[in-house]
Amino acid sequence: MTEIAAALGVSSATVSNALSGKGRVSAELTAKIRQATVDLGYVPSQAARTLRTGRTGVIGLVLPDISNPLFPQIAQAIEQAAAAAGYGVLIADSRGEIAQQTAAIGRLIERGVDGIIIVPRRGSRVGEIGTPVAIIDSPSTPGNTVSSDHWDGGVQMGRHLAGLGHCKVLLIAQSSASNVQNDRIGGLKAGLGKNICHETLLVENLEAIKGAGCALGLAAKVADGFTAFAAVYDLLALRALTELQRDGTEVPRQASVSGFDDLVWSSVVTPPITTLRQDLATIAERAVEALSDAITDSETPFGGPAVAKQSVEGVAMTLVVRQSTGQAMEPVVVPVADTREDSR
Amino acid sequence: MTEIAAALGVSSATVSNALSGKGRVSAELTAKIRQATVDLGYVPSQAARTLRTGRTGVIGLVLPDISNPLFPQIAQAIEQAAAAAGYGVLIADSRGEIAQQTAAIGRLIERGVDGIIIVPRRGSRVGEIGTPVAIIDSPSTPGNTVSSDHWDGGVQMGRHLAGLGHCKVLLIAQSSASNVQNDRIGGLKAGLGKNICHETLLVENLEAIKGAGCALGLAAKVADGFTAFAAVYDLLALRALTELQRDGTEVPRQASVSGFDDLVWSSVVTPPITTLRQDLATIAERAVEALSDAITDSETPFGGPAVAKQSVEGVAMTLVVRQSTGQAMEPVVVPVADTREDSR
DNA sequence: TAGGTTTGATTAAACGATTAATCACCTTGG
């Protein structure tokens, strides 16, 4: 910057003013400075700016449950939104452990991030950390900043399955400690309505007994009359789909399978999985915006390290209908003396 | 730091020296300073340090092909290795497009990263960018810093399948422009040996004709005598597995399926997929180490913006045998007049 | 004891931007 100033015979303060548009600089001089900027290939020193202003222009992204296959999409969306808002994104992984999560946050703070976006590990709460924070979890989580409307997503899927004529539906979840999963399950039940019989399978419980990666025993459920299997996320849907197929159940003719999140593979398996897609771009935008506001607030005297304010409503999810769900099989007609029940 | 100096009645330079261990400071004073450090909750200002030293302690991570489901694992591994080496990790996404890749790298440089780790999009080359760079691709890529020994992985899988008695194997790849995929295919062929019949299916070509997500037509291949399907990464393996199962082929009794990378879902589908796991922790460690060296070198006069030096050999992959591969089916014996061909 | 070396600490100048305070000059109204 000093170089530019010297080259044009002005002071460095003028250059700074011209580029930031803050002080009073004539239009022509501003233009000349702009030109010199590109001619000399000027790149502002973030470090100096940070030292002076106290802001790094970097936000941290904490994803405790990094094995979450949704990670790429979230990271991508956040990075885009942050870049658009002029922020860089520093990642922090905590390998799932709560203690490491704290350590990861500590590393971010030492690096001087202006704020942090956290996608909490299921069931964990985020304590006060002295830095602006935005949380992406579920609308029912206290302190949640923004998230998908998981409940409504469940409702959509419930209605979809109901509309296909399914009367006995198995809801498959992993853990009862997850707000997101609970929301989805709740929505599913609401969407199915009270005339449809449903049952919930908690894989967590099953695995506690039969070991991780055990069979879900879905063939038995099919024999028991279940015609639809609504999983709470695509990984479980995939598990259900492959188990059903291996055991000779035709999907979707004999059983429908659905998931949540529209992960990469959901569209390439056979049959492709009907699922709900999150609008992560919007979520990321809102999270970054809310965090940005919180950062600004926290700088006003007595604003304090604010937590980003909550969005009132969740971001809508969109139903993606593929071939893993279909019309419910005609229930096996128990031969009763009723001739009006024709073949079909 | 000034505060600490004032509190102890020494100069700030002494504090700096004591903490960095560089100058000459008496042991007792150093101890007192250390104590004051924790008492006052001193956190060094990265910004000031950066301004003075020109190093940010942050490296950039560029993953152009972010849809790559291996992303979480790579990001996690790099973050861990970087944190251990005292670096932070700034991510940059480029939505696949080459132009955006350049833009993303530009953003990183503006933020002042000390170096960049790139996992290149298949088939793309990384140009000179004036900053130390480490590349993770495949041993056969020029300029590659470190990567798995994909070829050897292929060999391992090839031998595994050969050992199970498979005589007609379909190799499934996505693109012929990927060095990684080519290495794996080459290794597979070598591992199978020349007595085993194999054929390569390029999904890219198939989709150019039949559209993305089309059926691979594996049932026909099974009818044609193929008993094993070796995909070049797990997503393709999953696609193959589900297609086979949907069409009523029993895996692994009638056909074996294998993949690469051991992605999250590979172990939970039914049957779980036999695959090769990359040692990403080691790769990340070496990449960070090499990059760190390159950063140091680039600071010596005339060291220039060095590219991290290459590791001589790739990092070994480990074969994870699960239930998707099994003994080859006895080929249907064509009834010829040869009685010595006994039943078995 | 003078001269040289070692030890422990200080001084002061950077690094590159931002910004409040100041200044010189010009315009304009009374």
Place this chain on the structure above:
DNA sequence: CCAAGGTGATTAATCGTTTAATCAAACCTA
């Protein structure tokens, strides 16, 4: 013709750390 106000630019301090240069005192050696 002078005071008031506006405009365009400069001055200089500041952010917190590192580090080369310097310095004073103590220690050693001949």
